[in-house]
Amino acid sequence: MSKTSREQILADIRSNLPEQRVEHPQIPVFQCPASNLKSVFEEHLVKAGGAAHDIKSSAEAEAKLASLHPAVRVVCSAVPEIRGTRRAEAVGDPHELADVDVGVVRAQFGVAESGAVWLTQEDLVVDGLGFLSQHLVVLLDPDQIVADMHEAYRRVHLDQTAYGCFMMGPSATADVEATLVHGAQGARSLNIFFLTGNGAA
Amino acid sequence: MMSTQKQADPAAKASLFILQDDIHEPLHDRFLWATMKRRDAEAAAVPEWEELREIASKIKEHTLTHLDRYLEEFECNATKRGAHIHWARDAAEHNEIVHSILQRHGVGELIKSKSMLQEECAMTPFLHNRGINVIESDLGERIQQLDGQPPSHIVFPSIHKTRQDVAHLFARTIGTDPDNDDPHFLTEAMRNNARPRFLTAGAGMTGGNFAIAETGTFVVCTNEGNADIGAAVPPVHIASIGIEKLIPRVEDMGVFLRLLARSAEGAPLTQYSSHFTGPRKGGELHIVLVDNGRSRRLGMPEFWHSLKCIRCGACMNTCPVYRRSGGLAYGATYSGPIGVILDPTFDEFKYSELPFHSSLCGSCSQVCPVKIDIDDQILKWRRVMAKKGYLPIAKRLSFAIAGHVFGHPEEYHVVEKVAGPAMDYAPHFLLYNRSLNPWGRDRELPRLAQQTFREWYLANRREASVQD
Numbered sequence: 001m002s003k004t005s006r007e008q009i010l011a012d013i014r015s016n017l018p019e020q021r022v023e024h025p026q027i028p029v030f031q032c033p034a035s036n037l038k039s040v041f042e043e044h045l046v047k048a049g050g051a052a053h054d055i056k057s058s059a060e061a062e063a064k065l066a067s068l069h070p071a072v073r074v075v076c077s078a079v080p081e082i083r084g085t086r087r088a089e090a091v092g093d094p095h096e097l098a099d100v101d102v103g104v105v106r107a108q109f110g111v112a113e114s115g116a117v118w119l120t121q122e123d124l125v126v127d128g129l130g131f132l133s134q135h136l137v138v139l140l141d142p143d144q145i146v147a148d149m150h151e152a153y154r155r156v157h158l159d160q161t162a163y164g165c166f167m168m169g170p171s172a173t174a175d176v177e178a179t180l181v182h183g184a185q186g187a188r189s190l191n192i193f194f195l196t197g198n199g200a201a
Numbered sequence: 202m203m204s205t206q207k208q209a210d211p212a213a214k215a216s217l218f219i220l221q222d223d224i225h226e227p228l229h230d231r232f233l234w235a236t237m238k239r240r241d242a243e244a245a246a247v248p249e250w251e252e253l254r255e256i257a258s259k260i261k262e263h264t265l266t267h268l269d270r271y272l273e274e275f276e277c278n279a280t281k282r283g284a285h286i287h288w289a290r291d292a293a294e295h296n297e298i299v300h301s302i303l304q305r306h307g308v309g310e311l312i313k314s315k316s317m318l319q320e321e322c323a324m325t326p327f328l329h330n331r332g333i334n335v336i337e338s339d340l341g342e343r344i345q346q347l348d349g350q351p352p353s354h355i356v357f358p359s360i361h362k363t364r365q366d367v368a369h370l371f372a373r374t375i376g377t378d379p380d381n382d383d384p385h386f387l388t389e390a391m392r393n394n395a396r397p398r399f400l401t402a403g404a405g406m407t408g409g410n411f412a413i414a415e416t417g418t419f420v421v422c423t424n425e426g427n428a429d430i431g432a433a434v435p436p437v438h439i440a441s442i443g444i445e446k447l448i449p450r451v452e453d454m455g456v457f458l459r460l461l462a463r464s465a466e467g468a469p470l471t472q473y474s475s476h477f478t479g480p481r482k483g484g485e486l487h488i489v490l491v492d493n494g495r496s497r498r499l500g501m502p503e504f505w506h507s508l509k510c511i512r513c514g515a516c517m518n519t520c521p522v523y524r525r526s527g528g529l530a531y532g533a534t535y536s537g538p539i540g541v542i543l544d545p546t547f548d549e550f551k552y553s554e555l556p557f558h559s560s561l562c563g564s565c566s567q568v569c570p571v572k573i574d575i576d577d578q579i580l581k582w583r584r585v586m587a588k589k590g591y592l593p594i595a596k597r598l599s600f601a602i603a604g605h606v607f608g609h610p611e612e613y614h615v616v617e618k619v620a621g622p623a624m625d626y627a628p629h630f631l632l633y634n635r636s637l638n639p640w641g642r643d644r645e646l647p648r649l650a651q652q653t654f655r656e657w658y659l660a661n662r663r664e665a666s667v668q669d
Contacts, residue, residue: 006288009444009492013269016500022262027452030249044469093483094434098400113459114469127433127481131426132399149470150455158416158451162282162481163433166458166474171426174466175341175357176384177364178232184340184388185395186426186473 032147037112038194041145044115045192048169049182052192054142058082061193065102065137068191072101072135078125079106079139081195094128103133103187106197107167109144111152116168117192118152120161127163136170136187142194206551208591209533211558215526218361229361230524236357237518239467240568247459257456258572261509264414264447265499271414271447272490278417282479284486291493292322298489299324299406299439303333306437308403310334312395314421314428315342316408317355317512318441318491321534321547336398338427340391347374353528353536356465356514361527395427405431409442409488410511411457415450418478419488422461422471429475438480439487445495445508457511460570465513498546503581507542509571514539516565516575522558531555538565542578545585553591556582 042052055061058081065075065082076097077084082104091097105124107117117138124130146152156164171186182188219226244250264271276286289295295318303311311328313319313335325335325346337343341358345351348370352358359367364382372379377390399405407428409419419442421428432438448457462471480486499505517523517537528536533544533552541559544552556579565575 005290005294008290009288009490009496010269010272012492012496013272013444013499016496017268018266018499018502018505021266022259024263024449025256025259027256027456028252030252048468048472095400098396116470116474121481127429131430131433148455149459150452153451153455156451156476158413158418158476158478159278162477162479164476164478165429166470168468168470168472168474170472172424172472173340173388174424175339175344175359176367176387177228177362178235178357178360179364179384181385181388183392184425184427185338185392185399185430 027150030148030150035112037145037147038142040112041110041115044113045169046115048115049172049180050115050169050190050192052194055139055193055195061139061195064191064193065104068137069102069135074100075102075104076100076129076133077104078123078129079104081106081139082137088125088129091126091129094126094132097126097128097132100129100133102135102137103129104137104139105129106139107144109146109152109155110140110192111147111149111166112145113148114166114168116166118156119165119167121163122161124163130165130167131186133187135189135191137191137193138167139193139195139197141197143196206548209531209551209554211526211530211532211554214532215530215558218527218530219525224363225361226525226527228363229527232357232360233518233524236466237515237568240464240515240518241467243463243467243469247463253456253460254570254572257460257511257570258509260448260453260456261511261571262506264449265445265505265508268444268447268499271449272444274414275412275417275447276490278415279419279479279488280417282417284417284479284488287487287489289489289491289493292324292491295322295441295489295491295493296324296327299441300328300331300333302437302439302487303328303404306403308333308437310336310398310402311404311406311439312336312338312398312402312431312435313406314408314423314431315339315352315358316406316441317352317534318408318443318493319406320351321493322441322491324441336395336402338395338399338431339423339425340388343391343395344370347371350529351534354514354517355512355535355537355539361529399430399434402431402435404437404439405435406439406441407432409440409446410461411448411454412442412446413449413451413454414447416478418451418476419446420454420458421475421477422458422473423475424466424472426473429473432475432477432484433481436483437485437487438477439489440477441489441491443491443493443495445510461511461513464515464568464570494546501546504542504546504578506573507539507546507575507578509573510539510543511571512539513570515568515570519564519568520559521562521564522560526558531558538575538579539573542573542575542582545582549585549589550591553586553589556580556586 075084076086078088170190173184287298337346344359353361368382371377411420523537535543541555563576
């Protein structure tokens with residue numbers, strides 16, 4: 001069945017292809033105005049509903065998390081810098097994440113033009129950590145910020161991960177009278193901790 | 202195509218929307234215009250914006266003119282990564298495939314994110330009739346589902362509703378306080394209603410905004426993160442993807458993501474741009490590649506460019522006719538200018554009215570991020586409908602005017618050139634008080650009778666020559 005549909009669709013496409021075959025255009029390298037990528041990133045992150053904090057040490061990260069989320073029970077961490085109450089590596093099934101108050105992960109890099117961070121399945125350990133957690137704390141090395149999406153796509157390796165996400169701030173919706181509300185289905189808040197990785201590239 | 206369907210009458214339905222009260226239509230108009238202004242500001246902030254549009258258009262044209270090759274490449278790479286690929290010639294086959302996957306896994310309830318393709322296939326009623334409960338997880342889609350209505354906008358499904366409408370709907374359906382119409386409260390109520398369903402659903406479904414041949418990846422863009430929960434939590438993920446969503450390479454994505462959310466909502470990206478390459482750890486992934494008339498459209502020399510559409514909705518937000526009529530008036534899966542040129546490819550008779558419900562102002566083509574010649578195609582569809590003898594209800598009175606433009610394409614192009622800039626500079630009230638709106642027949646009728654499209658056109662031509 002499926003085999004014949006496949007052949008039929010491909011045959012229909014071939015017989016209907018427009019006569020003129022269009023060449024793939026070259027994508028030029030667009031010159032970005034020289035600027036402080038970190039501050040541009042931060043500006044866009046705030047517009048997207050997120051916030052950023054300069055953090056110097058693991059201890060400061062722990063303290064900052066505690067002050068941002070004082071009354072939480074479950075902190076599920078996928079990073080060595082923050083211990084949390086549960087380790088992401090210990091989670092077997094995503095349903096176990098249903099009670100997570102704060103998820104902590106490290107992003108590989110950020111994108112200045114949007115304030116988004118790139119997170120993969122390997123960074124999240126369990127994909128659901130990025131979405132079932134009520135709040136997210138994302139560690140980011142401030143030296144790992146690219147200017148725009150063109151550069152960003154040169155850094156992702158889609159052939160090496162089953163899941164990757166450009167995450168720009170917390171979950172949002174404007175479906176009721178076009179009013180912006182954060183925390184629609186995913187994280188209610190997203191805090192970026194600028195913290196250099198432990199020798200990570 | 203022959204149709205047994207009743208002809209859609211957008212004029213009558215638009216009148217209902219406009220005349221219901223003095224609140225809905227002005228609010229709808231204001232929301233969409235505000236979105237358009239945000240889009241304009243974002244576009245203006247990107248120096249290479251016009252270049253990006255041109256490149257995006259060319260990438261799409263390249264892909265579509267080599268579509269067989271890229272589909273095979275996508276299939277090969279996605280299969281290598283462990284995804285199951287299915288091919289569906291039409292809506293019926295798509296629905297059967299989805300049903301059989303769900304049956305095999307004994308799924309009684311699934312949670313889905315927004316997919317215009319699944320709307321197009323009428324998948325939800327099909328599955329409901331077979332005992333499978335389908336829950337929409339996008340807030341706007343869920344609102345529409347609870348109200349028994351299709352989405353009225355491809356990006357903002359419930360944009361035609363007021364907060365009071367939603368408060369009353371939620372009170373009726375999920376038991377919230379009918380007097381609390383705070384959007385924060387309503388969003389929170391739905392979050393709490395949906396959360397347990399994500400955890401118990403046997404499968405999650407998504408659409409796909411882009412499918413990358415080079416890696417077998419598909420990309421889903423949402424603001425709520427609902428697609429990600431649906432993909433990350435239930436054991437089975439099924440994605441429905443139209444065959445026109447292919448793009449060749451990872452590098453191409455940079456162009457499209459820079460354009461999509463800026464065009465759609467005036468933001469640099471959606472909150473989540475998620476890339477799925479094979480199943481997640483411990484999960485199962487099915488991708489249904491759907492034709493449903495797309496290969497046939499590819500063979501229509503005048504209309505195949507409509508396949509470039511990336512479903513941003515900018516043409517709807519800028520359209521003076523759409524903004525006043527509401528999306529439900531079109532009586533079709535796709536509304537607004539893009540709907541006017543897509544819907545007739547599914548059923549020429551049923552949607553024969555749609556091409557006449559346009560002012561041909563050309564604003565849609567100017568904002569389209571992939572440079573589809575929307576207004577030009579609308580005019581060509583009018584010609585098709587006229588040739589087939591589907592004389593539209595509204596234009597029976599003013600057909601002489603349409604005939605004039607048909608007969609003088611060079612004048613049409615003057616209109617096209619003039620109307621775009623006019624849209625940018627004309628104050629809002631000016632646009633509205635001219636008879637751009639063929640649906641004004643129940644409203645402002647005396648004035649409508651005084652002023653025709655031709656007069657509008659002549660007036661604008663004068664304005665343009667002054668500017669020149």
